[in-house]
Amino acid sequence: MNNTKYFLAAKLGAAIHNDDNEALLAIGKQLRSDYSEIALLDALRLCHLFCGVPKLIRSLNLLVPFNCDLVASSGTDGERPFRDVYGDDADAVLAHLQSTDPTTHQWVLNHAYGDVFANSSYSLIEREMASILMLSLGNCHQQALSHVRACKRHGATATQLITDATAFEFVSDSQRKNLIASINQTFSHDG
Numbered sequence: 001m002n003n004t005k006y007f008l009a010a011k012l013g014a015a016i017h018n019d020d021n022e023a024l025l026a027i028g029k030q031l032r033s034d035y036s037e038i039a040l041l042d043a044l045r046l047c048h049l050f051c052g053v054p055k056l057i058r059s060l061n062l063l064v065p066f067n068c069d070l071v072a073s074s075g076t077d078g079e080r081p082f083r084d085v086y087g088d089d090a091d092a093v094l095a096h097l098q099s100t101d102p103t104t105h106q107w108v109l110n111h112a113y114g115d116v117f118a119n120s121s122y123s124l125i126e127r128e129m130a131s132i133l134m135l136s137l138g139n140c141h142q143q144a145l146s147h148v149r150a151c152k153r154h155g156a157t158a159t160q161l162i163t164d165a166t167a168f169e170f171v172s173d174s175q176r177k178n179l180i181a182s183i184n185q186t187f188s189h190d191g
Contacts, residue, residue: 002167005035006126009043010133014170016044016051016059017137028063037068042120046127049112050134078114084124085117085150093146125154132161133168136179145182158187 008031015023031040040063048056083090097105117127128151135144151161165171165179 002164003030003034004126005031005039005043006122006130007133007164007167008034009039009046009122009126009130010164010168011170012040012043013047013050013130013134014137014168016047016055017134018170019055021062024059024062028059036121037066038121041066041068041070042122043130045116046120046122046130047134049116050131050138050140076114076118078109078112078118081113081118082109085113085128086146087150087153089146089149125151125156128154129156129161129164132179133164133171136165136168136171136175139175141175141178141182144179145186148179148182148186152186158183 008027012024012027012031014020015027028040031043044056044059044063047059082094086093094105094109097108117124120127122130128147132144132147132151135141135147148161152158161183162180165176165183168176171179
């Protein structure tokens with residue numbers, strides 16, 4: 001059973017997504033005991049990008065109290081963390097977001113990458129590996145593919161990602177097949 005911090009964060013996201021309070025409490029307890037209060041809070045903050053703010057607040061209410069210093073993160077310019085994740089694809093993704101909806105473009109840069117990704121106790125690769133599982137759970141396959149590419153750029157192996165996709169019991173067979181296809185497609189190319 002995979003109990004790494006990022007895999008537990010993805011499982012926490014699945015519990016939030018599925019409104020499974022029992023699993024949420026159990027995984028929250030495990031993140032607290034195996035890692036830290038900050039690891040739990042940062043997992044919740046990461047999960048809200050995939051599950052939404054109302055579910056974040058519901059989850060926070062179920063998991064209080066937090067026995068650590070609670071300080072609001074100071075937002076950072078999210079473009080650099082965004083470019084770290086997307087690499088050579090960053091310009092195309094930013095242009096797409098800008099042409100689709102400039103407000104969403106700003107939210108992605110300022111909040112998702114400037115507030116959440118840039119201020120986390122999870123490493124970049126841990127955030128990415130948790131993200132692909134949660135994106136697959138939400139049927140966001142194109143976004144999961146982008147994050148699989150980021151995992152490859154930052155040192156993850158196809159074997160590692162396929163092992164996680166196989167072990168992540170929360171996704172359907174169809175979602176798992178899509179994720180594994182994305183992994184195989186990404187790692188079969190040299191670029």
